[in-house]
Amino acid sequence: MLYVVLLAMVAGFLALRLYSVLGKRTGHEQQPLPRPAEERIAPLSVPRTVDAAPEVREAASRNIDLRAEAGLRSIVAGEPGFDVARFLEGAQAAYRMTLEAYWKGDEEALSFLAQDEVRDAFVSAIEERRAAGHVLDNRLVSIERAVIADASLNGREARITVNFDADIAAVTRDADGAVVAGSVTDAVETHDVWTFARTLKSSDPNWKLADTDEA
Template sequence: MSGGLPIDLILFAMVAAFLVLRLRSVLGRRTGFERQPGEAAPGAAQPVPAREAELPPPVPAGAVARSLPDPRSPVGQVLMRIRGLDPAFDPAVFLNGAEGAFRMIVQAFAAGDRDTLRNLLSEESFAGFDQAISAREIAGETQRTELRAINGISIEEAELRDTVADITLRIVSDQVNLITAKDGSISAGAEAVTEITDLWTFQRDTRVSDPTWKLVGTRSV
């Protein structure tokens, strides 16, 4: 997705404001999604240094259905080409990191944590998220989100333009999303659990030393 992000699509994709996750703890090793050293975990009511944060145990890998494309498929061939440019790239590890990035980004959005978003989003994507956060702040509204389950995550598309790689993921989750107005009433969303399918695209230039994959586009289907 190359244009600015509509506010309603961003709000529809948010999850788990109360989960405090750090990608280094989720992944256990460097994949390019982790936060810079020393940064605090977002979303806590009273932030604590990241090194002191007590995190919930990570969800076992088998609890979330993960799907990798056949290496012989067009998408699988692109992933092989990406690995040719970056030998450290592993599609399976990428999916683990992407799940953590999904949780971290939507949590940071719900908390209005612009610093975390700026580190993990492209400039254009950040501008869309920032606009939505500002609109919420001006209106005096509060984002409440809950992630009930991530049902599946898979690599849907992959593209390599020169040394710039794009990978699009399909993420299926059960969520509760609502916006609370100043007076405490619900101005958008509902308490009901809804299954949401998101397509998120991450991008990285394999020439640069920074291993971070930046979120460049989101949409719900």
């Protein structure tokens, strides 16, 4: 039974390299995170039991926007093994891993974590950074909140949007190690909107990053 565990395999494949870093986007380079040109999908959020008892729904609602409930029900109906709570945990892990990979310029990891269009946008930004002789020295202080803001199912194609609120300390250094932007000690509040996508009932259990935006 496939769990809609966001990037369950990601945790196994990349955890040793990326587990210690939480993330944000490029915002710490003094510019927005690279993303495809298309319009962004609205956010979405949290735990598993959308049709649970009132007290459970009340707790779950802290991490799930009302707009997302209908879409989540459709996804659960399309793949009964889908677990919303696990998905949200996986989404936070993917957020950390993806940003860590981007900060380090790890194109191979990004290929595993993101769909082609998003990966290409990341790679393009990485190449520009390298050409400028810049290196990112970013550190995620904390993920304060992750909320499923929206969800949809079109045929077998599921999309779930998550709003992330995080604190990140970030620095951009030049080729000599001198700081050209940011601060190592001061954390900046960041608000990101990431959409993950997956084909339900496919042999690949992984959700991949399909879109990024800022809240």
